[in-house]
Amino acid sequence: MATHTRDDGFHEIQLNGKQLVFLFMAATVVSVVIFLCGVLVGRGVRAERGGPGADAPLGVAAETTPQQLPPAAAPTPPGSDPTAAQPPPTVDDLSYFNRLQQSNQPAEQLKTAGKTATAPPIKVQSQKMGDGIWFVAGGSHNSMVVEFPTYITVIEGPLGEGRSLAVIAEAKRLVPNKPIKYLINTHSHFDHSGGVRTYVAEGATIITQEINVPFYQKAWAAPRTLAPDNLSKGAKEANFLPVKEKYVLSEGNQTIEIFHENGSMHNAGMLIVYFPKEKILEEADDYTPDLPELAAPGGIRPPVFMANLMKQIQTLKLDVATVAPMHGIVVPFSDLQKAASSGKG
Ligand SMILES: [Zn+2]
Numbered sequence: 001m002a003t004h005t006r007d008d009g010f011h012e013i014q015l016n017g018k019q020l021v022f023l024f025m026a027a028t029v030v031s032v033v034i035f036l037c038g039v040l041v042g043r044g045v046r047a048e049r050g051g052p053g054a055d056a057p058l059g060v061a062a063e064t065t066p067q068q069l070p071p072a073a074a075p076t077p078p079g080s081d082p083t084a085a086q087p088p089p090t091v092d093d094l095s096y097f098n099r100l101q102q103s104n105q106p107a108e109q110l111k112t113a114g115k116t117a118t119a120p121p122i123k124v125q126s127q128k129m130g131d132g133i134w135f136v137a138g139g140s141h142n143s144m145v146v147e148f149p150t151y152i153t154v155i156e157g158p159l160g161e162g163r164s165l166a167v168i169a170e171a172k173r174l175v176p177n178k179p180i181k182y183l184i185n186t187h188s189h190f191d192h193s194g195g196v197r198t199y200v201a202e203g204a205t206i207i208t209q210e211i212n213v214p215f216y217q218k219a220w221a222a223p224r225t226l227a228p229d230n231l232s233k234g235a236k237e238a239n240f241l242p243v244k245e246k247y248v249l250s251e252g253n254q255t256i257e258i259f260h261e262n263g264s265m266h267n268a269g270m271l272i273v274y275f276p277k278e279k280i281l282e283e284a285d286d287y288t289p290d291l292p293e294l295a296a297p298g299g300i301r302p303p304v305f306m307a308n309l310m311k312q313i314q315t316l317k318l319d320v321a322t323v324a325p326m327h328g329i330v331v332p333f334s335d336l337q338k339a340a341s342s343g344k345g
Contacts, residue, residue, distance in 0.1 A: 122138075122139065122162055122163060122166040123138035123139055123166075124136060124137075124138040124139075124166045124167060124169075124170045125137050125138035126145070126170060126174060127330060129144075129278065129280055129322070129324065129330065130275065130277070130278035130280065131253075131254075131277075131278075132146060132147030132148070132175070132254055133145075133146055133147075133275060133278060133280065134146075134174055135324050135330050136167055136170055136171075137329070139159070139163060140159075140327065141156070141158035141159055141163070141191060141192070141326060141327060142156065142158075142324070142325065142326050142327065142328075143155060143156040143157070143158065143167045143326075144156065144273075144282055144324060145167075145170070145171045145174055145175065146254065146256060147174070147175045147178070147254065148178075148181075148249070148251040148252065148254045149251050149252035149254070150178065150251065151178050151179055151180070151181035151182070151251075152171050152172075152175050152178050152179065152180045152181065153180075153181065153182040153183075153184065153249060153256070154167065154168075154171055154180055154182070154183050154184070154199065154204070155183075155184045155186070155273055155282055156183075156184065156185065156186055156192060156284065156326050157183050157185065157193070157194075157195035157196040157197075157198065157199050158191055158192050158193075158194060158195050158326070159191060159194050159195050160194045160195050161195060161197070161198045161229045161230065163194075163195050164195035164196075164197075164198035164199060165198060167195075168180065168198065168199070168202060179203060179204075180199060180202050180203070180204045181204060181205065182204055182205050182206075182207050182241070182249065183196060183199035183200075183204045183205075183206050183207065184207045184208075184258060184271065184273060185206055185207065185208040185212070185271070186270060186271050186272070186273075186282075186283075186284035186285075186326060187209070187212075187266070187267040187269055187270045187271065187284060187285070188208070188212045188215060188216070188267065188269060189267060189285070192284055192285075192326065193212075193216075196216070197220060197229055197230075197231040198229065198230055198231065200220070200231050200236055200238045200239075201229070201230035201231040201233075201234050201236055202230075203236075205239040205240065205241050206238060206239065206240050206241070207240075207241045207243060207247065207249075207258060207271075208240065208241075208242065208243065208269070208271065209242070209243055209244075209260050209269035209270065209271050210242035210243060210244055210269075211268060211269040212242075212269045213240045213242050216238065216240070217238065217240075220238055243258055243260060243271060244260065245259065245260045245262075246258065246259050246260070253277075255275075255276060255277065256273055256274070256275055257273070257274045257275075257276060258271055258272075258273050258274075259271065259272050259273075259274065259312070259316060261283075261286070261308065261309065261312050262312065262315075263308050263311070263312075264286070264305070264308055264309075265302070265304050265305060265308060266285050266286060266301075266305050267285070270284070270285075270286075272284075272286075272309070272312065274316075274318050274320075276319075278321075278322070279319050279320055279321035279322060280320075280321070280322045280323075280324050281313070281318060281320040281322070281323050281324065281333070282324045282325075282326070283309055283323065283324075283325055283326070284325070284326035284327075285301065285305065285326065285327070286301070286305040286306055286308065286309040287301070287305070287306045287309060287323065287325060287336050287339060287340075288301060288325055288327040288328045289323070289325060289328045289329060289331045289335055289336075289339070290328070303340070306336065306339060306340040307340060309336075309340075310336070310337075310340045320333045320336075321333055323335070323336050
């Protein structure tokens with residue numbers, strides 16, 4: 001009896017040949033309509049994005065200093081191209097901190113970002129570390145400004161021209177009326193060397209490990225057509241001061257020692273800078289201390305980087321009290337020691 005009932009139910013949903021053909025044709029028509037709707041919607045989005053000047057060079061933003069930024073709510077004159085009037089985000093917009101700060105942005109705002117958003121000003125925060133020594137932070141990458149009796153030395157020109165212009169302005173504010181004579185480049189990775197060209201245009205000599213010199217000479221001699229920067233506009237020749245193992249900058253009572261970090265697994269041409277009087281060690285990418293509320297940008301680094309840095313400190317007999325890292329915050333040397341002994345950094 002039970003078997004018979006189930007059998008009836010099965011027969012009820014059986015279709016004859018004509019019905020099957022009709023269903024097949026109906027499904028085909030519906031699919032074609034959905035496909036055509038999709039094509040139309042897709043075209044609409046492209047038309048909205050396009051228009052004259054949509055392929056304007058990306059260099060617009062790179063040349064914009066914080067002071068020159070248009071106001072956020074500036075209306076676009078009719079007929080003009082909104083993408084040209086509102087520069088695309090600079091490299092610094094994509095920095096660790098800016099992205100964190102923008103993480104609460106509602107999705108609706110993000111959809112129209114291309115039309116309404118402007119690049120936020122590049123943040124620069126200086127911290128005095130000694131006589132004529134400043135740690136310049138405020139973004140994902142740090143620099144240092146060092147005052148000598150007749151000139152300024154900047155350590156690290158990271159990211160790109162926007163960041164460099166902001167750090168140069170800060171250096172000139174901290175130390176008025178002195179030229180930036182040297183830029184010390186810790187290593188050639190793009191995020192640590194992207195802003196070095198601006199210092200060449202500024203007239204600074206680039207201090208870098210000797211293996212980097214041919215690379216920079218070749219890279220900077222290439223035509224720069226997409227995003228012209230100060231160097232490509234000024235066509236200045238770069239001056240280098242190549243460091244083999246050690247170089248000392250000294251004038252009056254300011255002295256800094258620049259060392260090649262031998263055996264670095266992060267970059268073969270890595271430089272570290274030691275301030276003998278203040279016992280400060282500047283380093284990049286070997287040790288990145290966590291910020292109190294945030295983990296270090298780029299996450300945990302292989303312990304071998306820290307181990308090699310510790311080995312160098314011992315070999316060179318550096319008496320370090322404070323670490324000035326090119327990512328993260330200034331910390332006592334004991335933090336690096338702790339991190340190195342636990343293998344977490
Ligand atoms: Zn690196």
